[in-house]
Amino acid sequence: MSEAALHPETAGMPERTVLQRLLRRKLALFALFLIAVIVLAAVFAPLVAPYDPSEQFFEGLTLEGAPLPPGPDFWLGTDLLGRDLLSRLIYGARTSLIIGVVANGIAVAVGAFVGILAGFFRGWVETVLMRFTDLMMAFPALLLAITLAALFRPSLWIVAMVIAMVNWVQMARVVYTETRSLSEREFIAAERSMGAGTLRILFRHILPHLLSSIVVFGTLGISTTVLLEATLSYLGIGVQPPTPSWGNIIYENQTYFTSAPWLVFFPGAAIIALALGFNLLGDALREVLDPTQKGRS
Amino acid sequence: MGSYILRRILQSLLILLGISFLTFVLLYLIPADPARQIAGRSATAQTVENIREQLGLNLPFYQQYFRYLTGLLQGDLGRSYLQKTEVGALIVSRLPATLLLMLGAIVCELIIGLTMGIVAALRRNTAADTSLMVLSFVGVSSPQFVIGILLLYIFAVQLGWFPIGGYGTFQHMVLPSLTLGFLGAGWYSRMMRSSMIDVLRQDFIRTARAKGLKRTQVLFGHALPNALLPIIAMIGIDIGLFMSGIVVVESVFGWPGIGQLAWQAIQRVDIPIIMGVTLVSAFAIVLGNFIADLIAPFIDPRIKLR
Numbered sequence: 001m002s003e004a005a006l007h008p009e010t011a012g013m014p015e016r017t018v019l020q021r022l023l024r025r026k027l028a029l030f031a032l033f034l035i036a037v038i039v040l041a042a043v044f045a046p047l048v049a050p051y052d053p054s055e056q057f058f059e060g061l062t063l064e065g066a067p068l069p070p071g072p073d074f075w076l077g078t079d080l081l082g083r084d085l086l087s088r089l090i091y092g093a094r095t096s097l098i099i100g101v102v103a104n105g106i107a108v109a110v111g112a113f114v115g116i117l118a119g120f121f122r123g124w125v126e127t128v129l130m131r132f133t134d135l136m137m138a139f140p141a142l143l144l145a146i147t148l149a150a151l152f153r154p155s156l157w158i159v160a161m162v163i164a165m166v167n168w169v170q171m172a173r174v175v176y177t178e179t180r181s182l183s184e185r186e187f188i189a190a191e192r193s194m195g196a197g198t199l200r201i202l203f204r205h206i207l208p209h210l211l212s213s214i215v216v217f218g219t220l221g222i223s224t225t226v227l228l229e230a231t232l233s234y235l236g237i238g239v240q241p242p243t244p245s246w247g248n249i250i251y252e253n254q255t256y257f258t259s260a261p262w263l264v265f266f267p268g269a270a271i272i273a274l275a276l277g278f279n280l281l282g283d284a285l286r287e288v289l290d291p292t293q294k295g296r297s
Numbered sequence: 298m299g300s301y302i303l304r305r306i307l308q309s310l311l312i313l314l315g316i317s318f319l320t321f322v323l324l325y326l327i328p329a330d331p332a333r334q335i336a337g338r339s340a341t342a343q344t345v346e347n348i349r350e351q352l353g354l355n356l357p358f359y360q361q362y363f364r365y366l367t368g369l370l371q372g373d374l375g376r377s378y379l380q381k382t383e384v385g386a387l388i389v390s391r392l393p394a395t396l397l398l399m400l401g402a403i404v405c406e407l408i409i410g411l412t413m414g415i416v417a418a419l420r421r422n423t424a425a426d427t428s429l430m431v432l433s434f435v436g437v438s439s440p441q442f443v444i445g446i447l448l449l450y451i452f453a454v455q456l457g458w459f460p461i462g463g464y465g466t467f468q469h470m471v472l473p474s475l476t477l478g479f480l481g482a483g484w485y486s487r488m489m490r491s492s493m494i495d496v497l498r499q500d501f502i503r504t505a506r507a508k509g510l511k512r513t514q515v516l517f518g519h520a521l522p523n524a525l526l527p528i529i530a531m532i533g534i535d536i537g538l539f540m541s542g543i544v545v546v547e548s549v550f551g552w553p554g555i556g557q558l559a560w561q562a563i564q565r566v567d568i569p570i571i572m573g574v575t576l577v578s579a580f581a582i583v584l585g586n587f588i589a590d591l592i593a594p595f596i597d598p599r600i601k602l603r
Contacts, residue, residue: 027431134308135315138586140578142541143559147571150563151327227440231545234442235560250442257446258454268443275438283434 021288028284034277038270042093049087050075054242056082067253067260077262079253085263088244089270095245096226096274099160104225106164108218111171112210118172119179120202130176136169145228149237159238163228167221174217175210182209212289220282223275230271246271305590309583316579317369317572321362324568331378331568374576375569377562384573388555392577394464395554398546399539401474403532406481411528413482414489415521421494429486436483441542445476445549462551473550477542481535485528493524533589540578 022028041048051057060068060082068078076085118129148162182188183206191201232238233247241248246267253263332349333340349355353364368375374384410433417429452472453461459472496502497520505515543556551557555574562570 027427131311131315135312135319138312138537138579138582139316139319140537140540140575140582142544143575143578146544146560146563147323147575151324151566223438227438230440231442234440235545235548247440250446254446257450261450264443264446264450268440268447271443272435272439275440276434279434279438280431 018288022284025284025288027280028288031277031280031284034273035281038093038274038277039097041090042097045090045094049084049090051084051087053087053091053244054083057084058082060084067256067263069260070262076266077260079249079263080256080260085249085266088249089246089266092244092246092249092267093270093274095156095239095243096229096271098156099163099229099239100222100225100274100278102157103160103163103167103229104218104221106160107167107221107225108171108214110164111168112175112214114168114172115175115177116179116202116206116210119176120183120206122180129172133169133172133176136166137173139166141166142228142231145232146235146237149232154232154237154240156239156243159229159232162232163225166228167224170224171214171217171221174213178210178213179206182206212285216282216286216289219278219285223278223282226271226275226278302591305587309587312583313576313580317366317576318362320572320575321365324572325358325361327566327568331566334566335378369576374573377570378567379565380567380570384569387558387570388573388577391553391555391558394552395543395547395556397470398473398477398543398552398554399536401470402477402481402539402542403535405474405478406485406535409478410482410485411489411525413486415493415524417486417490418493418497418524419516426490430490433483433486436479436486438483439479441476441480441545442549444479445472445546448472448476449549462549464551464553473546473552476549477539477546480542481538485531488528488531489524492527493520496520496524499523530589530593533585533587533592536585537582540581 057074057078060074060078062068067080067082068074070077074084074086076089079085079088114129114133118126118133145162145166148165149159152158152162188201188205191205196204229238229245230247233245234251236248236251239245239248241252249267250264253260257264332345332352332354335348336345353361356364365375372385374388376382377384377387380387413429413433417426420426449461449472452458459468463469502515502520505519510518543554544560545556546552547554547556548560555577558570559574561567562574
């Protein structure tokens with residue numbers, strides 16, 4: 001007998017079918033495909049990349065010293081130092097993904113922590129934390145990130161920290177609003193009257209309910225993070241060359257863009273593909289996970 | 298209503314105070330020495346010390362902040378360390394260019410975003426709808442410097458329709474406005490689509506159809522104005538998005554606004570200018586949110602101000 005027939009009351013519960021419902025959506029599949037290609041390229045970079053990303057080829061420049069357009073030897077062309085663009089893009093995927101995962105991971109953790117504390121404990125904790133969140137909301141995010149990144153000596157980890165410092169705010173607001181309404185619900189009061197402690201309520205009852213929002217906004221947040229890293233690196237205050245990052249490839253080569261536009265187009269397309277992947281996935285997750293959205297649009 | 302507005306104004310002022318404090322702490326902590334920078338490399342220790350004295354940099358932290366705050370309240374944003382001019386005057390001279398750019402961006406994002414949203418809503422669940430929505434996702438997934446350089450390459454370098462950069466005529470405005478508005482067009486098209494779909498489902502639309510109005514009359518006379526209302530409330534919030542975008546867009550196009558001013562100041566660690574632009578931007582964001590909240594109940598009477 002099948003699982004569903006044995007437990008008819010749990011058949012079709014979201015927990016069982018989230019992945020299936022996600023995979024039925026064409027856009028979600030497309031998003032997963034984009035993300036998978038980039039993740040695989042990053043993980044297996046030494047195997048996939050045709051060349052060493054920092055090797056400067058003598059034959060990688062024209063006689064006049066200009067970068068080569070896409071061709072049979074260098075599939076996506078070369079950059080201004082005669083390095084293979086495809087190999088740099090593949091290694092650059094590592095930078096984007098490391099920052100995406102680390103910076104966004106910190107932002108999600110901090111945001112969720114602040115949101116839960118403020119929403120659950122209320123009182124002065126709520127006042128202090130949420131007024132601070134309001135303040136951060138009014139801070140021009142990019143300006144703050146640029147100032148911070150320019151003032152510290154930028155490295156991969158500093159850039160990740162700067163992005164996390166700017167990006168936790170959104171998550172904090174979402175988690176705060178949900179925790180607040182959850183902790184006012186009857187089943188929480190019932191738990192408490194049965195003698196459940198604060199920690200038990202938080203971990204057994206509040207956190208599981210927040211999970212879908214955290215997953216959705218966490219996924220969308222990766223896209224914001226990737227874009228912010230690219231922008232900082234493009235301005236020359238993010239990840240520093242020679243470490244390849246999609247943003248700093250454009251930064252290094254932008255003076256050549258009229259004669260060698262591929263040096264802007266391919267890294268630009270890579271940034272858009274990764275950000276688009278996580279945006280589409282996040283949106284699909286929202287529709288699959290959020291029961292209130294069902295049947296809309 | 299009156300007490301609500303008063304409370305919101307107080308709240309906004311507190312936020313601005315907090316931001317001024319936070320920016321001050323941040324820039325107080327950085328390792329750069331402004332006095333040494335102003336004096337130049339060859340200055341004697343005595344000169345540097347004099348400048349430090351003059352700027353009050355040798356005072357304890359709270360006194361420095363207090364000095365800064367009293368200046369702010371008198372409308373004095375301080376003097377640029379390197380340009381030897383008033384920060385307030387510098388910002389005021391750059392502000393018109395930035396405001397013009399923002400205006401252009403709002404026009405671009407509304408025209409593009411709303412058109413996309415309306416078409417998608419009317420062709421719901423068709424291939425046209427899906428591709429428009431994917432396009433709107435591309436809009437919110439594109440870094441502004443990539444869009445800017447791409448537009449420059451196609452329309453300025455290849456086609457030669459617009460100048461490569463600079464400021465002055467209508468031609469100069471088109472590409473920067475499009476670049477700045479691109480992101481917003483993505484958001485607006487999705488909001489417009491869902492707003493339009495919501496409105497088209499409501500009873501008064503069915504009534505309008507039932508009484509025999511033409512499709513275009515129902516669409517433009519009844520559905521569109523109602524679907525537009527929640528969108529208009531969002532324009533205030535856009536200002537926040539723009540404040541982040543102008544740094545990049547103005548540097549790509551050489552647009553002489555406050556974004557470029559901030560970017561140059563950041564590179565030279567000209568702290569008073571960085572603080573001034575941050576405060577002006579924060580003020581614009583707070584003001585935008587305030588206006589958005591304020592007009593919300595006029596647009597939708599179901600929203601009550603609390």
